[in-house]
Amino acid sequence: xxxxxxxxxxxxxxxxxxxxxxxxxxxxxxxxxxxxxxxxxxxxxxxxxxxxxxxxxxxxxxxxxxxxxxxxxxxxxxxxxxxxxxxxxxxxxxxxxxxxxxxxxxxxxxxxxxxxxxxxxxxxxxxxxxxxxxxxxxxxxxxxxxxxxxxxxxxxxxxxxxxxxxxxxxxxxxxxxxxxxxxxxxxxxxxxxxxxxxxxxxxxxxxxxxxxxxxxxxxxxxxxxxxxxxxxxxxxxxxxxxxxxxxxxxxxxxxxxxxxxxxxxxxxxxxxxxxxxxxxxxxxxxxxxxxxxxxxxxxxxxxxxxxxxxxxxxxxxxxxxxxxxxxxxxxxxxxxxxxxxxxxxxxxxxxxxxxxxxxxxxxxxxxxxxxxxxxxxxxxxxxxxxxxxxxxxxxxxxxxxxxxxxxxxxxxxxxxxxxxxxxxxxxxxxxxxxxxxxxxxxxxxxxxxxxxxxxxxxxxxxxxxxxxxxxxxxxxxx
Amino acid sequence: xxxxxxxxxxxxxxxxxxxxxxxxxxxxxxxxxxxxxxxxxxxxxxxxxxxxxxxxxxxxxxxxxxxxxxxxxxxxxxxxxxxxxxxxxxxxxxx
Numbered sequence: 001x002x003x004x005x006x007x008x009x010x011x012x013x014x015x016x017x018x019x020x021x022x023x024x025x026x027x028x029x030x031x032x033x034x035x036x037x038x039x040x041x042x043x044x045x046x047x048x049x050x051x052x053x054x055x056x057x058x059x060x061x062x063x064x065x066x067x068x069x070x071x072x073x074x075x076x077x078x079x080x081x082x083x084x085x086x087x088x089x090x091x092x093x094x095x096x097x098x099x100x101x102x103x104x105x106x107x108x109x110x111x112x113x114x115x116x117x118x119x120x121x122x123x124x125x126x127x128x129x130x131x132x133x134x135x136x137x138x139x140x141x142x143x144x145x146x147x148x149x150x151x152x153x154x155x156x157x158x159x160x161x162x163x164x165x166x167x168x169x170x171x172x173x174x175x176x177x178x179x180x181x182x183x184x185x186x187x188x189x190x191x192x193x194x195x196x197x198x199x200x201x202x203x204x205x206x207x208x209x210x211x212x213x214x215x216x217x218x219x220x221x222x223x224x225x226x227x228x229x230x231x232x233x234x235x236x237x238x239x240x241x242x243x244x245x246x247x248x249x250x251x252x253x254x255x256x257x258x259x260x261x262x263x264x265x266x267x268x269x270x271x272x273x274x275x276x277x278x279x280x281x282x283x284x285x286x287x288x289x290x291x292x293x294x295x296x297x298x299x300x301x302x303x304x305x306x307x308x309x310x311x312x313x314x315x316x317x318x319x320x321x322x323x324x325x326x327x328x329x330x331x332x333x334x335x336x337x338x339x340x341x342x343x344x345x346x347x348x349x350x351x352x353x354x355x356x357x358x359x360x361x362x363x364x365x366x367x368x369x370x371x372x373x374x375x376x377x378x379x380x381x382x383x384x385x386x387x388x389x390x391x392x393x394x395x396x397x398x399x400x401x402x403x404x405x406x407x408x409x410x411x412x413x414x415x416x417x418x419x420x421x422x423x424x425x426x427x428x429x430x431x432x433x434x435x436x437x438x439x440x441x442x443x444x445x446x447x448x449x450x451x452x453x454x455x456x457x458x459x460x461x462x463x464x465x466x467x468x469x470x471x472x473x474x475x476x477x478x
Numbered sequence: 479x480x481x482x483x484x485x486x487x488x489x490x491x492x493x494x495x496x497x498x499x500x501x502x503x504x505x506x507x508x509x510x511x512x513x514x515x516x517x518x519x520x521x522x523x524x525x526x527x528x529x530x531x532x533x534x535x536x537x538x539x540x541x542x543x544x545x546x547x548x549x550x551x552x553x554x555x556x557x558x559x560x561x562x563x564x565x566x567x568x569x570x571x572x573x
Contacts, residue, residue: 019543034565034566053542054543134570135569135570136560136569275539276534
């Protein structure tokens with residue numbers, strides 16, 4: 001029997017606010033353990049949480065960008081469970097009244113994926129597990145109280161590819177909104193997946209498993225593909241799929257049962273009496289909606305319209321907000337968008353790939369690239385030289401002018417200077433000259449090659465070609 | 479509304495409280511007396527009254543997103559039962 005997968009995602013994004021959700025501790029990543037804590041986020045008795053206004057604003061930005069309904073009267077609830085990363089033994093979250101509901105995000109195919117809810121909550125601390133047998137774990141509470149939004153989709157995704165595409169699109173939007181840096185490797189974007197199978201063409205839902213510990217886009221695709229295979233095999237043998245949480249094991253490329261849902265947690269949610277309700281003024285929501293930045297799709301269409309970029313270029317460049325901003329910054333200094341896009345997609349992305357660099361870590365000054373492209377257009381340097389110079393610009397951050405000066409790379413277009421080289425080559429290769437005059441036009445190519453060698457590649461190829469042909473034709477007439 | 483011994487055992491488990499069977503039997507009786515007492519509120523007609531989630535009539539209390547100094551680490555760790563590498567030590571957590 002053929003099965004279809006039914007997949008839903010739960011995505012957690014750490015918000016890039018300066019302070020935690022309920023206290024004024026810094027959220028900066030990478031600080032020494034337990035140096036960013038206070039009585040509130042340590043859950044000491046007698047403290048009171050106060051909600052960070054930016055957390056509400058950022059969540060609304062996400063909700064509005066994802067076409068959600070905004071809950072005008074909302075509240076925060078306590079989700080109770082015992083775990084050492086949670087100092088209060090409850091997490092402040094939202095249960096029945098999330099800030100945003102009923103949104104959607106469409107895939108490239110046009111298929112809409114419904115977003116059930118987006119709510120705000122606090123992150124837990126970080127547990128550092130000691131090696132087996134030592135009998136203890138270490139806890140760092142720097143992350144406890146860092147604001148999160150949790151985005152939950154309806155089970156509308158049908159394949160691992162759709163799930164990965166959705167997560168990539170979502171990540172791009174959150175970065176464009178400026179509300180999260182979404183670094184999966186630093187844990188600021190996390191994704192759990194629910195997956196079940198059903199016989200192809202039917203509506204009856206199967207038993208789902210929840211996949212955790214997915215640390216990259218690749219892992220999401222692989223974990224889902226693995227789970228589809230595992231569940232299909234069970235169903236094909238008429239065995240039952242157990243409802244459980246499974247952990248993706250990157251090293252072994254498999255999912256493994258963590259805990260059975262039978263002993264289901266009861267979180268005993270109730271409204272947090274320490275926090276007051278959030279009543280949103282429609283004017284405030286409208287203000288946030290009006291101030292939303294340009295989103296990836298809009299930017300892509302604008303690049304196609306305004307810069308006449310092909311869709312492929314526009315899609316690739318707007319794939320990263322940083323790259324799109326870089327492209328537009330180059331255009332402040334250079335006026336041929338297609339040439340700029342070609343150079344970025346070719347040279348820049350190639351070098352970034354070699355160095356394993358992300359667009360946000362680029363050190364190239366966009367004015368330098370604009371200047372370089374301008375020099376190529378004006379014939380001061382050849383395209384080949386331009387690429388060489390750019391590699392230096394990319395690695396050192398120096399300006400093209402500095403590199404051209406230091407390496408003597410300026411293209412020679414001076415006719416008198418080049419004519420001397422042209423005549424030298426004509427004298428050095430009489431056979432090729434005879435071939436050309438005898439009708440073998442290809443011989444001119446060889447001679448141009450020799451001239452380029454003599455000038456160490458600095459000659460302007462257009463100029464030498466003109467000079468060479470002129471000289472050879474003169475010889476024909478003699 | 480009432481609770482059974484089994485339900486009480488589950489709640490006790492969730493909040494990590496250990497009771498003997500005798501204690502549980504006493505607690506069930508006490509719990510059910512409290513529930514009966516609160517059940518008197520059911521006599522009130524609440525048609526058209528919105529649910530309450532807060533006892534105070536305050537809303538929208540926010541804090542600006544400005545960093546203030548955190549506790550020095552020695553202070554933060556002062557009440558810990560054990561400390562290692564600047565972190566709280568807890569019994570090993572099995573994944």
